[in-house]
Amino acid sequence: xxxxxxxxxxxxxxxxxxxxxxxxxxxxxxxxxxxxxxxxxxxxxxxxxxxxxxxxxxxxxxxxxxxxxxxxxxxxxxxxxxxxxxxxxxxxxxxxxxxxxxxxxxxxxxxxxxxxxxxxxxxxxxxxxxxxxxxxxxxxxxxxxxxxxxxxxxxxxxxxxxxxxxxxxxxxxxxxxxxxxxxxxxxxxxxxxxxxxxxxxxxxxxxxxxxxxxxxxxxxxxxxxxxxxxxxxxxxxxxxxxxxxxxxxxxxxxxxxxxxxxxxxxxxxxxxxxxxxxxxxxxxxxxxxxxxxxxxxxxxxxxxxxxxxxxxxxxxxxxxxxxxxxxxxxxxxxxxxxxxxxxxxxxxxxxxxxxxxxxxxxxxxxxxxxxxxxxxxxxxxxxxxxxxxxxxxxxxxxxxxxxxxxxxxxxxxx
Numbered sequence: 001x002x003x004x005x006x007x008x009x010x011x012x013x014x015x016x017x018x019x020x021x022x023x024x025x026x027x028x029x030x031x032x033x034x035x036x037x038x039x040x041x042x043x044x045x046x047x048x049x050x051x052x053x054x055x056x057x058x059x060x061x062x063x064x065x066x067x068x069x070x071x072x073x074x075x076x077x078x079x080x081x082x083x084x085x086x087x088x089x090x091x092x093x094x095x096x097x098x099x100x101x102x103x104x105x106x107x108x109x110x111x112x113x114x115x116x117x118x119x120x121x122x123x124x125x126x127x128x129x130x131x132x133x134x135x136x137x138x139x140x141x142x143x144x145x146x147x148x149x150x151x152x153x154x155x156x157x158x159x160x161x162x163x164x165x166x167x168x169x170x171x172x173x174x175x176x177x178x179x180x181x182x183x184x185x186x187x188x189x190x191x192x193x194x195x196x197x198x199x200x201x202x203x204x205x206x207x208x209x210x211x212x213x214x215x216x217x218x219x220x221x222x223x224x225x226x227x228x229x230x231x232x233x234x235x236x237x238x239x240x241x242x243x244x245x246x247x248x249x250x251x252x253x254x255x256x257x258x259x260x261x262x263x264x265x266x267x268x269x270x271x272x273x274x275x276x277x278x279x280x281x282x283x284x285x286x287x288x289x290x291x292x293x294x295x296x297x298x299x300x301x302x303x304x305x306x307x308x309x310x311x312x313x314x315x316x317x318x319x320x321x322x323x324x325x326x327x328x329x330x331x332x333x334x335x336x337x338x339x340x341x342x343x344x345x346x347x348x349x350x351x352x353x354x355x356x357x358x359x360x361x362x363x364x365x366x367x368x369x370x371x372x373x374x375x376x377x378x379x380x381x382x383x384x385x386x387x388x389x390x391x392x393x394x395x396x397x398x399x400x401x402x403x404x405x406x407x408x409x410x411x412x413x414x
Contacts (some may be wrong), residue, residue: 001295002027004058005041006048006078007069008034008371010323010354011280013065014287016041017352022293031060034354035364036353048073058087065299067092068256071147074276075101077255088302092276095252099243100276103143103173110271113246115239117271118175129166133159133176143273145171153214153273177268178263182187183224184282185232185260187240188297190306191253194240198289198314199224200282206330208405215330216370219406220282221320222289223383228264234258235269235399243274255301264314281373284352285319288375314355320384320407321375326355327399329369334399337372338363348384349376349391366397381407 001024005012005055013036019025020040031054033043046053049072058066061066068074068091077094091097098105104122121132122145133140138409140162144152146169154165155177166172179186182204186197202220206212239260247254259275287294291313300306326333342364344350352375355368372395376388392402 001064001299002062003029003065003067003068004061004063005030005069006046006054006073008032008037008048009070009280009368010352010370011278011283012069012398013037013040013352013354014284014373018287018290018294019067022295022296024293024295027061029063031057034353034367035356035358036351038358038401049076049078051076051078054078055081055085055087058082059085060289061117063087065295065302067091067298068081069277071097071100071275071277074256074390075147087329088299090256090298090302092254092256093252096247096254096256097276099247099254099258099274101147103273104171106274107173109243109246113242115271116241118178120170120173120175120252120274122173123166124171126163129172129174133162136174136176140178141175141177142166143173143175144169145173155214172220178265178272180263180265180270182272183227183262183264183269184220184230184242184279185235185240185262186278186282187258187260188235188306189240189244189254189256189258189306190301191255192235192244192248192304193306194244194258195306195309195311196236196240197286198222199227199232200284200286202279203403203406206325206401206403208403213330215325217279217281218323218325218370218403219321220285221318221384221407222282222285223318225381230262231269235262239269239271255304257301267378270323280354280370281321281323282342283329283377284373288319289317291315310398317377317379318381318384318387319375319377320381321352321373322388322402322406323354324372324374324392324395324397324400324402325370326368326397327340327400333366333369335366335368337366337398339366340396342372345391345394346387348378348387349374351375351391351395366400371397
């Protein structure tokens with residue numbers, strides 16, 4: 001099978017790595033890719049949010065499967081164009097991808113489906129936002145209604161900061177704060193059937209001790225030994241399957257991966273957010289543990305045959321990933337600095353490229369905010385964590401920073 005992955009980040013490198021290990025994949029292509037992806041796939045210059053350009057590339061390559069990684073192309077309708085060109089595509093339609101493209105739409109779907117989530121108000125003016133903040137009280141949760149690359153959420157006890165974020169956005173969703181450890185669960189969907197992947201936990205704040213601004217994620221780990229028994233089954237029954245059914249009822253069947261970001265509150269799991277794609281950096285650890293060949297699962301979703309597939313299998317042990325971010329991330333990251341020490345020092349660690357590129361001298365340089373994701377593996381979380389940080393210590397990037405406490409504590413303290 002010839003597979004084309006769309007995107008250029010860490011999630012896409014992790015997808016390419018997993019697809020490259022699948023014996024059913026005869027050729028692997030990625031557009032536009034990055035410096036690390038270029039070592040495992042043939043890369044093609046393409047504007048990933050241009051539906052016609054992506055569809056044309058898929059047809060020209062004779063792709064048997066297209067996997068759309070990022071949210072931007074999905075919301076732009078890239079999956080629709082690929083399917084219209086007759087190529088199987090893993091990724092929701094433009095309409096279904098609004099589950100991430102609009103927080104207000106997601107809340108509407110959840111209410112209609114009876115999905116447990118935080119109370120919320122959609123606000124279009126500063127006055128509406130102020131009233132909502134007063135209604136819910138601190139800690140204040142203010143979300144940009146549209147796409148914001150994982151950085152459109154402010155959680156703060158400072159009312160002025162919350163109001164300033166609301167004023168900077170065209171429309172926001174103000175929510176009640178959900179207290180409890182957070183869990184990420186991916187579900188593969190073919191429009192009617194959905195199956196879960198292994199749960200993970202990520203770390204959103206930029207600095208140690210969950211301090212600093214929200215980011216797209218600074219690290220993650222799996223499995224979650226502390227998670228309540230039956231959690232995955234409960235989330236599938238109460239969250240994923242009702243959401244998939246509601247989207248199908250609206251005439252927008254969901255094909256792709258549905259990411260549920262959850263808070264495990266005293267009243268049970270509550271949805272913090274939905275994403276229409278694999279989360280980054282959770283993808284790195286979940287796919288590392290997945291034993292079932294990936295291409296067959298994604299193709300089954302794209303062709304509506306997921307119900308015929310056996311349940312996904314996982315390798316024993318654990319995986320931990322640590323993100324190395326550029327200087328001044330997440331505000332205005334510095335780009336163009338050379339990176340050294342990328343070669344794995346041992347078989348239990350490897351490097352996933354996110355924001356990287358090759359300069360005119362053939363050197364790998366920083367080209368984004370979250371530059372690298374270092375994955376460590378081992379028989380348990382502690383050993384996987386040690387392997388990841390040992391590899392991190394060998395990498396040099398001027399001005400870079402990373403959290404030193406990823407997976408140091410788990411569960412309610414994670």
